[in-house]
Amino acid sequence: NAGVTQTPKFQVLKTGQSMTLQCAQDMNHNSMYWYRQDPGMGLRLIYYSASEGTTDKGEVPNGYNVSRLNKREFSLRLESAAPSQTSVYFCASVRPGWSEAFFGQGTRLTVV
Amino acid sequence: AQSVTQPDIHITVSEGASLELRCNYSYGATPYLFWYVQSPGQGLQLLLKYFSGDTLVQGIKGFEAEFKRSQSSFNLRKPSVHWSDAAEYFCAVAPHGGGADGLTFGKGTHLIIQP
Numbered sequence: 001n002a003g004v005t006q007t008p009k010f011q012v013l014k015t016g017q018s019m020t021l022q023c024a025q026d027m028n029h030n031s032m033y034w035y036r037q038d039p040g041m042g043l044r045l046i047y048y049s050a051s052e053g054t055t056d057k058g059e060v061p062n063g064y065n066v067s068r069l070n071k072r073e074f075s076l077r078l079e080s081a082a083p084s085q086t087s088v089y090f091c092a093s094v095r096p097g098w099s100e101a102f103f104g105q106g107t108r109l110t111v112v
Numbered sequence: 113a114q115s116v117t118q119p120d121i122h123i124t125v126s127e128g129a130s131l132e133l134r135c136n137y138s139y140g141a142t143p144y145l146f147w148y149v150q151s152p153g154q155g156l157q158l159l160l161k162y163f164s165g166d167t168l169v170q171g172i173k174g175f176e177a178e179f180k181r182s183q184s185s186f187n188l189r190k191p192s193v194h195w196s197d198a199a200e201y202f203c204a205v206a207p208h209g210g211g212a213d214g215l216t217f218g219k220g221t222h223l224i225i226q227p
């Protein structure tokens with residue numbers, strides 16, 4: 001049982017490049033979330049998906065898009081990366097009613 | 113909107129001493145409350161959570177937290193810290209009954225353990 005798997009673990013992009021961060025869970029959860037973590041800021045919600053095919057904006061959605069094509073996978077896309085998007089990105093999968101949340105190991109992204 | 117305040121950015125404690133990390137929340141009702149720990153370069157690990165019932169919650173690694181409704185607080189405690197407790201600690205809230213809006217995190221407290 002892998003839980004939540006994020007790929008890649010590390011990535012360096014040049015300004016203006018695009019990339020997709022992948023997240024997959026094997027727990028059959030409906031709800032999945034993308035957070036970014038910056039020093040001194042805690043974790044902030046970028047986007048979330050309450051079920052397959054639905055997505056909603058969180059606190060800091062600008063510059064990002066997401067896709068929930070199936071129940072298992074929730075991807076985060078940066079269309080034109082900016083240095084301000086240098087961060088550590090975490091994906092989470094949540095049991096109904098927030099009884100438990102499972103986090104991936106994170107993707108450390110640097111935009112130069 | 114819900115919010116979480118962790119007043120202490122850094123805390124330094126001697127090994128073997130007791131620890132208390134503070135957390136205050138703002139929410140219209142009693143939210144779900146969580147404490148997570150993050151070691152350097154690692155993901156988040158759940159220490160404990162409070163949904164309802166007994167206001168003193170026991171967690172993993174010898175941690176406990178007490179919910180105080182009158183103070184809107186959920187402070188984390190440990191009677192005797194070990195060097196391996198050095199990490200970043202996050203308090204978080206979720207809407208009572210769950211909700212699609214997700215967890216709201218505090219900005220974290222960095223715990224340093226002195227030998």
